[in-house]
């Protein structure tokens with residue numbers, strides 16, 4: 411596929427697909443807009459979990475099993491923190507800490523998050539362009555049966571246990587999508603757009619909530635392809651399936667495609683979800699493709715990336 415591909419992504423699932431896309435696309439042809447509505451300040455440090463996960467995956471530094479942090483990181487900081495009575499519900503590895511400290515120092519001088527991120531990526535030898543969805547702050551708030559929680563309070567501290575009644579992306583209506591990814595989306599100079607297999611409600615919707623983004627996707631002259639984060643009715647990781655049920659979005663991969671209705675031209679489901687693809691087709695939904703979407707190894711990530719790009723090329727050709 412010729413031309414730049416734009417990926418909209420959250421953390422682990424999206425980061426693994428983006429690592430695959432970066433490996434199979436020519437250098438410089440991948441733009442990634444990353445959700446920043448999970449970002450929060452912890453112990454005085456700015457933590458950007460999805461940006462971190464994206465950087466570490468593309469740099470080949472992510473742990474193969476766990477979906478966040480650095481492989482083979484140390485726990486000395488957490489041990490010392492506990493000894494001093496510090497809040498230990500959110501784990502910061504010894505090496506990971508350097509990312510947050512450097513980011514904090516740069517932001518304190520007034521540098522935008524996109525500029526700090528670009529420097530960190532350069533230092534890590536990443537050739538794809540990783541951008542925060544916006545340099546302006548957006549914060550996901552979850553209104554739950556136990557009151558209003560920030561994303562990390564809900565996700566990590568409360569282990570996604572409280573029933574969620576409603577979601578809010580505070581600040582989204584005032585946040586500008588970063589022009590480096592938004593301008594090519596709007597002017598049609600991309601070759602394809604990929605909605606990564608990330609949580610539709612917590613990772614992709616905050617990006618879609620930025621002014622003009624839904625409109626630009628609706629009018630995109632190039633194919634927009636989404637990859638399901640749901641396999642056989644279950645989320646690969648995290649609370650996507652449970653949240654979709656709690657918020658009345660529905661169950662299964664087909665419900666994700668319906669959630670993106672009007673925005674996508676193609677939908678990639680797991681090979682085991684053929685029945686969901688048949689339902690979509692009967693409903694006159696987007697064209698679907700079955701592929702292996704559980705990226706247990708980088709090789710499967712590259713294979714899925716190739717399948718997604720070929721599917722987008724086929725959609726562009728009107729086949």
Ligand code: FO1
Pocket residue numbers: 420421422448457458459460462463477478479499500501502506562565566
């Ligand atoms: N996720 C956890 O489940 N527990 C943690 O202690 C934790 C620490 C952490 C530190 C830095 C970072 O960049 C991410 C971290 N995450 C942790 C992941 C993160 O909270 C979520 O996976 C994402 O926000 C969801 O996209």
